[in-house]
Amino acid sequence: MDKYEHGGNIYIYDKDVIDFSSNINPLGFPECIKDSIDIAALTKYPDINYTQLKNSISKYTGLKSENMIVGNGASELIYLFVRALSLKRPIIPSPAFLEYERAVTLSGGNPLYYRIPEENGYVIDADEISNRLKEVDSVIIGNPNNPTGKAIKRKDVEYIVKEAKKLDLPVMIDEAFIEFICDYEKYQSLDLINYYDNLFVVRAATKFFGLPGLRLGYGFGSEDLIKRLEAYKEPWTVNAFADAVGRKIFDDIKFMGNTRKYIKEEIDYLTNELKKIDELVVFHTQVNFMLLKLKNQSVNDLKEELLKRRILIRDASNFRYLDDRYFRVAVKSHRDNVKLVEAIKEVLK
Amino acid sequence: MDKYEHGGNIYIYDKDVIDFSSNINPLGFPECIKDSIDIAALTKYPDINYTQLKNSISKYTGLKSENMIVGNGASELIYLFVRALSLKRPIIPSPAFLEYERAVTLSGGNPLYYRIPEENGYVIDADEISNRLKEVDSVIIGNPNNPTGKAIKRKDVEYIVKEAKKLDLPVMIDEAFIEFICDYEKYQSLDLINYYDNLFVVRAATKFFGLPGLRLGYGFGSEDLIKRLEAYKEPWTVNAFADAVGRKIFDDIKFMGNTRKYIKEEIDYLTNELKKIDELVVFHTQVNFMLLKLKNQSVNDLKEELLKRRILIRDASNFRYLDDRYFRVAVKSHRDNVKLVEAIKEVLK
Numbered sequence: 001m002d003k004y005e006h007g008g009n010i011y012i013y014d015k016d017v018i019d020f021s022s023n024i025n026p027l028g029f030p031e032c033i034k035d036s037i038d039i040a041a042l043t044k045y046p047d048i049n050y051t052q053l054k055n056s057i058s059k060y061t062g063l064k065s066e067n068m069i070v071g072n073g074a075s076e077l078i079y080l081f082v083r084a085l086s087l088k089r090p091i092i093p094s095p096a097f098l099e100y101e102r103a104v105t106l107s108g109g110n111p112l113y114y115r116i117p118e119e120n121g122y123v124i125d126a127d128e129i130s131n132r133l134k135e136v137d138s139v140i141i142g143n144p145n146n147p148t149g150k151a152i153k154r155k156d157v158e159y160i161v162k163e164a165k166k167l168d169l170p171v172m173i174d175e176a177f178i179e180f181i182c183d184y185e186k187y188q189s190l191d192l193i194n195y196y197d198n199l200f201v202v203r204a205a206t207k208f209f210g211l212p213g214l215r216l217g218y219g220f221g222s223e224d225l226i227k228r229l230e231a232y233k234e235p236w237t238v239n240a241f242a243d244a245v246g247r248k249i250f251d252d253i254k255f256m257g258n259t260r261k262y263i264k265e266e267i268d269y270l271t272n273e274l275k276k277i278d279e280l281v282v283f284h285t286q287v288n289f290m291l292l293k294l295k296n297q298s299v300n301d302l303k304e305e306l307l308k309r310r311i312l313i314r315d316a317s318n319f320r321y322l323d324d325r326y327f328r329v330a331v332k333s334h335r336d337n338v339k340l341v342e343a344i345k346e347v348l349k
Numbered sequence: 350m351d352k353y354e355h356g357g358n359i360y361i362y363d364k365d366v367i368d369f370s371s372n373i374n375p376l377g378f379p380e381c382i383k384d385s386i387d388i389a390a391l392t393k394y395p396d397i398n399y400t401q402l403k404n405s406i407s408k409y410t411g412l413k414s415e416n417m418i419v420g421n422g423a424s425e426l427i428y429l430f431v432r433a434l435s436l437k438r439p440i441i442p443s444p445a446f447l448e449y450e451r452a453v454t455l456s457g458g459n460p461l462y463y464r465i466p467e468e469n470g471y472v473i474d475a476d477e478i479s480n481r482l483k484e485v486d487s488v489i490i491g492n493p494n495n496p497t498g499k500a501i502k503r504k505d506v507e508y509i510v511k512e513a514k515k516l517d518l519p520v521m522i523d524e525a526f527i528e529f530i531c532d533y534e535k536y537q538s539l540d541l542i543n544y545y546d547n548l549f550v551v552r553a554a555t556k557f558f559g560l561p562g563l564r565l566g567y568g569f570g571s572e573d574l575i576k577r578l579e580a581y582k583e584p585w586t587v588n589a590f591a592d593a594v595g596r597k598i599f600d601d602i603k604f605m606g607n608t609r610k611y612i613k614e615e616i617d618y619l620t621n622e623l624k625k626i627d628e629l630v631v632f633h634t635q636v637n638f639m640l641l642k643l644k645n646q647s648v649n650d651l652k653e654e655l656l657k658r659r660i661l662i663r664d665a666s667n668f669r670y671l672d673d674r675y676f677r678v679a680v681k682s683h684r685d686n687v688k689l690v691e692a693i694k695e696v697l698k
Contacts, residue, residue, distance in 0.1 A: 006584070011396040028392060042562035042594075043377060048355070072421055072586050079583050099584070106581055213391035213589025232455055234428050235355070235448070237421050240562025241590045245391075 004098045007314035007328065017307070020340060021314035023146070023177070023289035023330040025210035026266075027259050030252035033245045041240035048235055053246045057218055060250035061190055066223045069230060070246075072237040074176045074204040074217035077229075078140075079103045081172050081200055081219075084232035090138040090172075093124045095319035097146045097174065104140075112136050115321050121284050122148035122291070126156035130163040139164055139171040143187065144178060147316050147328045149285030151181060157189040161196045170225075172200045176217075179208040180287040182260050190220055197222035200229075205242075207288070208259065209249045216242040263288050266331045273341040279348045289330045291316065294348075298324040305347040311340055353447045356663035356677065366656070369689060370663035372495070372526070372638035372679040374559035375615070376608050379601035382594045390589035397584055402595045406567055409599035410539055415572045418579060419595075421586040423525050423553040423566035426578075427489075428452045430521050430549055430568075433581035439487040439521075442473045444668035446495045446523065453489075461485050464670050470633050471497035471640070475505035479512040488513055488520040492536065493527060496665050496677045498634030500530060506538040510545045519574075521549045525566075528557040529636040531609050539569055546571035549578075554591075556637070557608065558598045565591040612637050615680045622690040628697045638679045640665065643697075647673040654696040660689055 007021035047053075054065040071077040078099055081087070088109035092100050093116050104111045112135055116122050122145070129139065139160060144151035157173060164171045178184050193199050205216040216238055221229070238246070249255075267285060274282045274292065281293040294302065299315055306313055316326035329340060356370035396402075403414040420426040427448055430436070437458035441449050442465050453460045461484055465471050471494070478488065488509060493500035506522060513520045527533050542548050554565040565587055570578070587595070598604075616634060623631045623641065630642040643651065648664055655662055665675040678689060 006394075006397070011398065011400065022394065024392070042560045043373070045355075045371065045561040046564075072583070072588075075583050075585065211391045212394040212585075213592075215395075215585060215588040234421070234424050236424065236561075236564060237586070239421075239564040239588055239591060242588060243562075 003318060004102050005318060006098065007330075017310050017312045018332060018336050018339065019312050020329040020332060020336075021312045022212070023207060023287075023328070024212055025180075025208055025259055025288065026330070026332045027210065027255070027262055029210040030249045030255040032252055033248045035248075041244050044240065046236050046238060046240045046243045050238060050243060053238070053243050056247045056250050061220070063190060063193070063220055067193055067220050067226060069219050069221075069226050069233065070238050071217045071219065071233070073206055073215045074174060074202045075099055076237055077202050077217050077219040078172070078174065079106075080229055080233055081170075081202075082107050082109070084229050085138070085170055087138045087170070089136045090140045091129060091132055091136040092140050093129065093145065095145075095147055095316070095322050096140075097142050098318070100140045100142075100174075101320070111140075113320055116145070116148065122150045124150070124152045124156075126152065126159050129160050133164055133167055133169060136169065138169050140174070141172070142174045142176070143189070144181065144287045146177065147289070147291050147314070147319055147322075148283060149287050149290050150283075151178065151187045151286050154187055154189050154192075158192055161189070161192060161199050165196055165198045168198065170198050170200065172202060174202045176202065176204045176207050177287045178203070179256065180260065180263050182264050184260075193220045193222060197224060200225060205246060205249060208256075211245065211249075214242045214245055215239070216246050263331055266334060266337055269334070270329075270331065270337055270341065274344070277345060277348055280344070289328055291326065291328050294325045294327075299327045300324065302344070302347055303327070306343055309339075309343045311343055352667060353451050354667060355447065356679075366659050366661045367681060367685050367688065368661050369678040369681060369685075370661045371561070372556060372636075372677070373561055374529075374557055374608055374637065375679070375681045376559065376604070376611055378559040379598045379604040381601055382597050384597075390593050393589065395585050395587060395589045395592045399587060399592060402587070402592050405596045405599050410569070412539060412542070412569055416542055416569050416575060418568050418570075418575050418582065419587050420566045420568065420582070422555055422564045423523060423551045423568075424448055425586055426551050426566050426568040427521070427523065428455075429578055429582055430519075430551075431456050431458070433578050434487070434519055436487045436519070438485045439489045440478060440481055440485040441489050442478065442491075442494065444496055444665070444671050445489075446491050447667070449489045449491075449523075450669070460489075462669055465494070465497065471499045473499070473501045473505075475501065475508050478509050482513055482516055482518060485518065487518050489523070490521070491523045491525070492538070493530065493636045495526065496638070496640050496663070496668055496671075497632060498636050498639050499632075500527065500536045500635050503536055503538050503541075507541055510538070510541060510548050514545055514547045517547065519547050519549065521551060523551045525551065525553045525556050526636045527552070528605065529609065529612050531613050533609075542569045542571060546573060549574060554595060554598060557605075560594065560598075563591045563594055564588070565595050612680055615683060615686055618683070619678075619680065619686055619690065623693070626694060626697055629693070638677055640675065640677050643674045643676075648676045649673065651693070651696055652676070655692055658688075658692045660692055
């Protein structure tokens with residue numbers, strides 16, 4: 001893998017491949033959006049203030065439009081946060097989503113990486129983060145974290161934010177995957193923005209609503225923080241389709257509940273089955289993807305053998321602190337998940 | 350108008366207003382794109398390399414994919430160019446598209462503004478630009494320029510690029526409106542990127558293809574320049590719809606020809622009719638919008654009176670070197686253009 005290469009780049013593979021490399025909702029997207037695809041929307045600029053879209057997100061999250069910013073996926077907001085606040089030295093618990101590092105590096109910064117201990121199943125330790133705050137100018141955490149699939153509890157997030165606040169350090173929590181967790185309420189820190197003005201929480205329609213092609217992300221912070229970000233934001237980055245679709249998806253409570261239930265069942269299935277394979281280390285996950293490790297070999301041969309069976313996995317070697325023994329798989333349809341398990345068993349037997 | 354406010358923000362007005370404030374192709378968009386709107390495209394990440402889209406643009410322009418970058422409208426590419434090359438002091442012939450100034454200012458720079466002389470009908474003088482090159486680190490020119498509607502000839506662009514090259518200064522030419530010009534071949538500088546590695550040319554589907562809601566821009570430069578820009582680019586900023594639609598529009602030669610013919614006729618009509626109004630100064634334009642000036646009064650009353658008649662014009666007072674006497678109108682359907690003329694006559698009589 002290239003340094004910042006992602007999963008999901010199926011365009012370089014056979015068309016019929018089952019893509020376990022990209023971690024998108026396997027149930028697809030809310031059906032309700034089909035009516036919102038109207039070509040007429042393209043003939044006008046999107047509302048530069050995204051008023052209706054923000055109202056929709058407001059209804060979904062209970063937070064006010066004034067505390068909200070929308071962007072071209074979570075990515076735009078991650079880059080914007082780093083750039084607008086001139087962050088040069090965030091602490092990033094790693095392995096982590098590669099774009100955090102890239103955003104900081106491109107802005108001329110140099111992150112401090114905190115190695116999330118594999119021994120504890122990749123649980124981020126809030127005390128360890130707090131202890132390092134004097135060495136950094138900000139905090140960036142994926143919650144749940146990608147590629148590890150582990151989340152930290154809301155109270156631990158709050159502890160970190162509170163400690164960071166004492167030193168006046170901004171904190172970004174990337175919750176792009178949080179809605180996949182069954183009891184996500186214990187983990188989400190959205191509404192903490194009402195109490196801590198150093199907190200920025202990012203979300204996206206990309207993963208949970210199964211719409212990576214849409215490019216719709218959104219973020220929350222104090223009114224003051226949002227104003228600072230808007231001052232640096234490029235105009236109209238959410239296109240008219242994303243705007244229209246975004247006004248619908250957050251209403252579909254049923255889709256959300258079904259997704260969480262389904263993910264739980266399939267993660268249980270995958271975990272149980274994959275644990276039976278001696279050569280595999282299976283890390284516990286709370287979301288729609290899981291990190292795995294081969295005990296004694298590079299993942300290259302496995303990846304190649306699986307590709308012959310039209311299965312694409314995510315080689316995780318370009319994540320910091322991981323190497324060529326690690327890989328990530330997404331949860332897909334039950335039928336595809338069974339295929340994955342059978343294929344891995346066959347290759348590793 | 351706010352400092353960086355644009356036309357086209359119809360969301361704050363009555364729904365039935367005729368929008369002369371936003372300068373989009375009045376013939377709409379190429380019909381062929383209707384088939385490309387497939388919701389399934391949203392369930393995958395866009396091809397991060399946009400291979401097929403670039404092939405399409407390549408066929409249209411005759412330039413190679415390696416010399417090409419695509420973005421979220423021309424805006425993303427304008428900001429990217431400024432940021433990736435750390436431009437702090439470009440010369441910007443003004444009045445100009447407001448995002449040039451904003452991009453530079455947000456990157457901590459301070460443009461040198463060259464006042465395009467109104468006396469000469471807002472023609473940019475290539476010699477004047479060249480004479481100032483020692484004071485700047487780059488050049489940014491809208492060609493045709495917005496809001497003035499005037500273009501500079503290809504040979505003059507080449508002269509500026511050549512002079513800038515001697516001093517190693519990058520030049521960005523924004524050709525977002527160039528395809529509206531009947532004899533655009535005399536003005537476009539796209540293929541000069543094959544001879545000058547300091548040149549970056551930006552275009553967009555926004556204006557000419559009537560798709561401001563789509564957010565699809567594209568730019569051309571030497572392979573080396575494109576690589577430098579890609580190194581700073583945020584991933585997936587062109588969404589799956591824009592990708593799909595972009596693969597179709599550049600084939601529609603007929604739409605393009607019809608547009609140019611139509612714009613020429615309507616500009617002639619508007620120019621002739623508006624010139625009959627004593628209180629108006631009409632500046633000659635080559636594209637789908639025109640700059641106008643009231644001789645003895647602020648445009649505020651006129652704007653308000655026109656709004657009562659459900660016509661929205663673009664108050665141009667927030668463009669550098671213009672004031673509250675200036676306004677811009679777009680070319681619309683002939684029927685709407687007649688309405689505009691009649692309404693202005695009525696108000697100013």
